[in-house]
Amino acid sequence: MLSGTVTRRYTHGLYAAAKNQDAIEAVDASLHRLVQTLQAVPRLKTILEHPVIHREDKLSLLRQVFGADLHPLVERFVAVALARKRASYLSAVGAEFHRQADAAKGRTEVLVESALPLTPEQEKHLAEQLSRVLQQQATPVITVQPELIAGYRVRVGNRVMDATVRGALRQFEVRLAARGAEEGTH
Numbered sequence: 001m002l003s004g005t006v007t008r009r010y011t012h013g014l015y016a017a018a019k020n021q022d023a024i025e026a027v028d029a030s031l032h033r034l035v036q037t038l039q040a041v042p043r044l045k046t047i048l049e050h051p052v053i054h055r056e057d058k059l060s061l062l063r064q065v066f067g068a069d070l071h072p073l074v075e076r077f078v079a080v081a082l083a084r085k086r087a088s089y090l091s092a093v094g095a096e097f098h099r100q101a102d103a104a105k106g107r108t109e110v111l112v113e114s115a116l117p118l119t120p121e122q123e124k125h126l127a128e129q130l131s132r133v134l135q136q137q138a139t140p141v142i143t144v145q146p147e148l149i150a151g152y153r154v155r156v157g158n159r160v161m162d163a164t165v166r167g168a169l170r171q172f173e174v175r176l177a178a179r180g181a182e183e184g185t186h
Contacts, residue, residue, distance in 0.1 A: 007089055011096040014077050018097075023073060028101045030071035034078070035094035037065065048087040055082045107137040111155040115148040115164060130154070 018027040038045040044065065048058050059079055062070065070078075081087055102108055110130050118126065123142065130138035134156065145153075149165035 006086065007092040007096055010077070010081065010086070010089060010093045011100065014073065014093065015097060015100055017073055017077075021073065023071065024101050024104070027071050027073050028098055030069070030074040031094040031097050033066070033069060034074060035091050038091060045087075048082065048090070051085065055079070058082050058087075102139075105137075107139060108134060108156065110134075110138050110140045112140045112142045113145045113148060113153040113155075113164075114142055115144070115146060115150045115152065117144050118142060130156075 014027065015024070018024045038048070044061070047053060047061060059075075059082065062075070062078060077093075078087075078090065081090060081093075099109070112126065123140065126142075127138055127140050130140060147166065149169075151164035151166075151168075153164055154161045
């Protein structure tokens with residue numbers, strides 16, 4: 001598991017450098033491209049994390065893949081991460097950087113798992129409700145999870161609101177088990 005302390009330390013340094021250069025949005029976009037590419041091309045991620053491949057070879061490969069699309073701060077950050085054998089933290093730092101950039105602008109990304117696809121009108125209504133509750137601009141990232149049976153699950157940071165049939169069944173099962181345990185002790 002990735003260490004949150006290391007992720008926060010690297011993110012803090014990169015964010016401070018981006019802020020000093022007034023380049024938060026550009027760095028955020030560049031990190032996003034990098035993370036998306038690492039997810040889409042697992043072999044690239046494997047090469048970057050490989051302990052035997054030299055750092056300069058890895059950087060050369062990144063330059064071939066991205067050309068001038070990586071912001072210079074991101075390229076320097078990746079070079080530092082590679083030098084310190086921290087390539088496995090790139091995606092986590094990208095996600096945390098994005099979260100900080102959004103928070104600085106009064107925005108937050110909300111993960112929503114829905115049992116069924118939502119219509120554009122439902123998505124808009126959900127975004128408005130979440131924005132009102134959170135008192136900041138909420139951007140829902142919606143995934144369809146049919147195994148939820150019906151309803152939705154909302155994640156904001158480490159808070160979860162579960163309004164799914166599957167969640168209700170799980171809670172009911174726990175209550176029944178607890179009640180059975182209580183009755184068995186009398």
